[in-house]
Amino acid sequence: MARSKNPRGGKIGIPGxxxxxxxxxxxxxxxxxxxxxxxxxxxxxxxxxIGIALSMPAGLHLMVExxxxxxxxxxxxxxxxxxxxxxxxxxxxxxxxxxxxxxxGIEKVTVITADQALEEFRIGSGFGEAxxxxxxxxxxxxxxxQPSADAESAGQTTQLADELKKLGDVDLVQLDTAWVNxxxxxxxxxxxxxALASAVLALGVLLIVGNTIRLDILNRRQEIEVAKLVGASxxxxxxxxxxxxxxxxxxxxxxxxALVQLIGFLxxxxxxxxxxxxxSDYRLLSLALDEAGLLLLAGAALGxxxxxxxxxxxxxxxxxxx
Amino acid sequence: MIRLECVSKRYPGGSEALSELNLTIEKGExxxxxxxxxxxxxxxxxxxxxxxxxxxxxxxxxxxxxAKVSRRRIPAYRRKIGMAxxxxxxxxxxxVFDNVALPLVIAGMGRRETARxxxxxxxxxxxxxxxxxxxxxxxTGEQQRVGIARAVVTKPDLLIADEPTGNxxxxxxxxxxxxxxxxxxxxxxxxxASHDIELIRRMGRRRIVLHEGRLQADSEAGGQLxxxx
Numbered sequence: 001m002a003r004s005k006n007p008r009g010g011k012i013g014i015p016g017x018x019x020x021x022x023x024x025x026x027x028x029x030x031x032x033x034x035x036x037x038x039x040x041x042x043x044x045x046x047x048x049x050i051g052i053a054l055s056m057p058a059g060l061h062l063m064v065e066x067x068x069x070x071x072x073x074x075x076x077x078x079x080x081x082x083x084x085x086x087x088x089x090x091x092x093x094x095x096x097x098x099x100x101x102x103x104x105g106i107e108k109v110t111v112i113t114a115d116q117a118l119e120e121f122r123i124g125s126g127f128g129e130a131x132x133x134x135x136x137x138x139x140x141x142x143x144x145x146q147p148s149a150d151a152e153s154a155g156q157t158t159q160l161a162d163e164l165k166k167l168g169d170v171d172l173v174q175l176d177t178a179w180v181n182x183x184x185x186x187x188x189x190x191x192x193x194x195a196l197a198s199a200v201l202a203l204g205v206l207l208i209v210g211n212t213i214r215l216d217i218l219n220r221r222q223e224i225e226v227a228k229l230v231g232a233s234x235x236x237x238x239x240x241x242x243x244x245x246x247x248x249x250x251x252x253x254x255x256x257x258a259l260v261q262l263i264g265f266l267x268x269x270x271x272x273x274x275x276x277x278x279x280s281d282y283r284l285l286s287l288a289l290d291e292a293g294l295l296l297l298a299g300a301a302l303g304x305x306x307x308x309x310x311x312x313x314x315x316x317x318x319x320x321x322x
Numbered sequence: 323m324i325r326l327e328c329v330s331k332r333y334p335g336g337s338e339a340l341s342e343l344n345l346t347i348e349k350g351e352x353x354x355x356x357x358x359x360x361x362x363x364x365x366x367x368x369x370x371x372x373x374x375x376x377x378x379x380x381x382x383x384x385x386x387x388x389a390k391v392s393r394r395r396i397p398a399y400r401r402k403i404g405m406a407x408x409x410x411x412x413x414x415x416x417x418v419f420d421n422v423a424l425p426l427v428i429a430g431m432g433r434r435e436t437a438r439x440x441x442x443x444x445x446x447x448x449x450x451x452x453x454x455x456x457x458x459x460x461x462t463g464e465q466q467r468v469g470i471a472r473a474v475v476t477k478p479d480l481l482i483a484d485e486p487t488g489n490x491x492x493x494x495x496x497x498x499x500x501x502x503x504x505x506x507x508x509x510x511x512x513x514x515a516s517h518d519i520e521l522i523r524r525m526g527r528r529r530i531v532l533h534e535g536r537l538q539a540d541s542e543a544g545g546q547l548x549x550x551x
Contacts, residue, residue: 020430020432024430222413223413225411226411226412226413226424227424227428228397228400229371229400229405229411230400230401230405230424230425230428230472231397231398231399231400231401231425231428231429232397232428233394233397233398233428234397236397236428319373320373321373322364322367322368322371322373322405322407322408322409322411322484
């Protein structure tokens with residue numbers, strides 16, 4: 001029989017063939033859905049395992065993103081503590097502050113006098129009584145300098161800090177960003193760990209789907225052998241299993257999104273309470289639409305790939321007998 | 323239709339199932355293949371269905387050298403051959419209709435044409451009233467007829483059957499044979515492996531006897547067996 005003919009014996013055009021192809025895929029999809037529906041408990045278990053496995057990297061990713069968003073907020077309030085030399089008087093400090101205020105690149109300068117600092121320390125540190133013993137104030141006057149957003153975005157802050165250090169009355173310029181940098185380094189490490197964990201969990205999902213499909217194939221061995229005997233190609237036999245895997249993956253993806261959103265919802269209250277205590281209106285980030293889409297896509301792709309690997313491995317060995 | 327040229331088949335670690343077998347079956351013939359268990363009947367059928375490959379020699383089916391059919395092309399090759407089995411190999415969780423429709427579904431035939439052809443095939447084996455039943459609801463003879471309907475639904479030129487009456491009593495066996503007879507009358511070439519010697523003799527068709535993988539005897543239609551017995 002020539003290839004261009006269908007079993008009816010008549011020729012069919014390319015649109016007809018496309019339609020037939022799509023129809024067969026639709027049948028397979030519906031068949032796979034029906035198959036999952038007939039074994040609700042087993043299907044639910046598989047989908048749950050995939051969903052949990054996918055939700056872990058998604059949740060960790062979200063945690064890192066939240067950390068980044070939070071530290072991004074801190075970075076914009078970058079400021080220096082400029083410690084003046086001991087003996088530089090309060091009025092001199094005030095004059096210096098006024099001078100600096102007029103410089104380009106500086107947004108705001110606040111003076112913390114030695115007395116104010118001591119008072120703050122006495123209240124804040126709990127060493128109040130010990131401090132009473134001091135005869136004079138060991139603390140210097142301090143200028144808190146906040147660079148302007150323009151200077152910051154242009155990357156001129158380091159240069160500005162250097163200029164401050166060169167002023168005669170200045171003892172020490174301390175950047176309050178060192179710990180922000182450390183925080184970032186930690187976040188980067190965590191991010192890499194999340195990426196690695198994601199890879200391992202993705203492998204896990206592949207194995208879960210692969211194993212489920214493998215059992216499915218072994219259970220239907222007789223059916224597969226009969227189909228092979230009457231001329232079914234490997235692709236034909238593989239197709240329903242691929243749809244099974246795809247549906248497992250999509251189901252797992254949806255469940256993972258739901259889990260992450262649920263966790264986000266449950267943490268929303270406590271996080272905003274903590275933020276409120278710190279005087280921040282920080283809101284917990286949830287999955288963005290593209291992130292949710294990516295999670296779904298990852299689930300679908302892993303499900304499909306896992307079943308493809310299992311089907312390709314096991315269908316080859318199943319040669320019919322009689 | 324079928325030509326075997328010096329075909330040998332040796333299974334790994336076993337003895338030779340077929341040795342240097344030469345055989346020609348013409349288009350439109352109805353041939354019985356007989357011999358003791360282990361004589362090589364099943365092996366011969368497996369070579370024709372490309373379930374096994376010959377160790378040596380050539381198997382030519384319908385003008386096509388089976389050695390040139392690659393693994394990927396085996397499904398397309400099998401779709402042109404009807405096969406019936408002793409244990410009928412029906413899917414027990416599908417109706418008679420769905421079982422018979424399987425080869426056409428695999429071939430990607432349209433729904434309406436499939437239904438028409440399936441009904442025609444079920445009608446030919448006299449089971450039209452039972453198309454919605456599951457195989458377990460049928461008698462052994464009826465199950466075998468469903469298997470045969472599935473084998474002929476694609477209108478193959480060649481039908482091979484492995485012990486199709488192996489599980490049936492004489493009356494049912496005759497019924498099945500008469501069914502094969504009718505397919506032969508409309509031009510289907512048949513090769514039927516069986517060791518029901520009595521029945522085969524009554525059918526009055528060409529008989530091929532295998533013994534330890536060799537051709538022991540070959541008769542013309544209705545004639546005496548010739549060969550070294």
